[in-house]
Amino acid sequence: MIGFNRSPIRVAGPDGGDLSTMARPVCRDALFRTAQRIFSLCIQVVAIPIIAANLVNVAHAQFDLPPPVQEPPRTPGSPTPSYPLVKPGLPPPGLGISRPTQPPAVPFSAPATVHVRQSKTHPNGVTILIDTVSFLPSSIVVSVEIFNPAFYRQRLNPSGSLLLTDERGRSYFFVAPVDNPELVIGPQSHVFGQLLFLGGVDWQARALRLTINHPFGSSTDRMTVVPLFQFSLPAEPRS
Numbered sequence: 001m002i003g004f005n006r007s008p009i010r011v012a013g014p015d016g017g018d019l020s021t022m023a024r025p026v027c028r029d030a031l032f033r034t035a036q037r038i039f040s041l042c043i044q045v046v047a048i049p050i051i052a053a054n055l056v057n058v059a060h061a062q063f064d065l066p067p068p069v070q071e072p073p074r075t076p077g078s079p080t081p082s083y084p085l086v087k088p089g090l091p092p093p094g095l096g097i098s099r100p101t102q103p104p105a106v107p108f109s110a111p112a113t114v115h116v117r118q119s120k121t122h123p124n125g126v127t128i129l130i131d132t133v134s135f136l137p138s139s140i141v142v143s144v145e146i147f148n149p150a151f152y153r154q155r156l157n158p159s160g161s162l163l164l165t166d167e168r169g170r171s172y173f174f175v176a177p178v179d180n181p182e183l184v185i186g187p188q189s190h191v192f193g194q195l196l197f198l199g200g201v202d203w204q205a206r207a208l209r210l211t212i213n214h215p216f217g218s219s220t221d222r223m224t225v226v227p228l229f230q231f232s233l234p235a236e237p238r239s
Contacts (some may be wrong), residue, residue: 031144142195156184161211175197
């Protein structure tokens with residue numbers, strides 16, 4: 001409250017005017033500024049909720065993600081092509097372009113066994129009989145029968161001289177027994193066994209050669225203990 005209106009005393013101003021009359025404009029200015037502040041506060045009270053609501057709507061619009069796009073289901077039973085798709089009317093890529101050359105499919109029984117029954121006798125009296133040759137996917141097995149009538153031992157694999165090769169020049173590694181790596185045949189003995197060679201036979205091979213004691217042995221010496229033998233064997237049978 002302004003106390004000018006309540007005062008009954010009139011006070012003369014320096015120039016002879018009334019101070020109460022001079023104070024009225026000042027009171028009106030103070031009341032006007034107070035009303036302006038109250039009006040501004042009212043506008044702020046009303047505007048703040050509206051601004052907040054708009055901000056919430058904008059936030060929802062920005063963070064609402066669209067639903068995930070689902071791929072159409074594939075038709076069951078559709079095979080996947082083994083080579084890139086080509087335009088209609090064009091043949092698939094030929095051999096050697098997108099796929100390596102493969103040997104022709106050849107039906108065979110596993111294991112495929114060839115009955116050989118091939119026998120040879122060395123001048124020193126040792127006889128070796130090749131009974132069968134079995135072809136497995138990763139190895140070749142040669143069944144043998146060996147007779148040593150002499151009074152001294154015979155060695156058939158000194159320094160790894162027992163070899164199996166084909167006519168294309170490929171060699172098949174011989175897996176020697178751990179307890180008898182040189183294949184020592186005792187005197188006056190008759191043994192049966194199997195010779196294991198690693199590696200499947202070459203699909204283009206037509207013949208095999210089994211060599212024993214080459215080049216260390218002798219094919220004519222009657223007193224040798226490393227007799228030289230060579231056998232020609234058929235490769236895997238084909239239909």
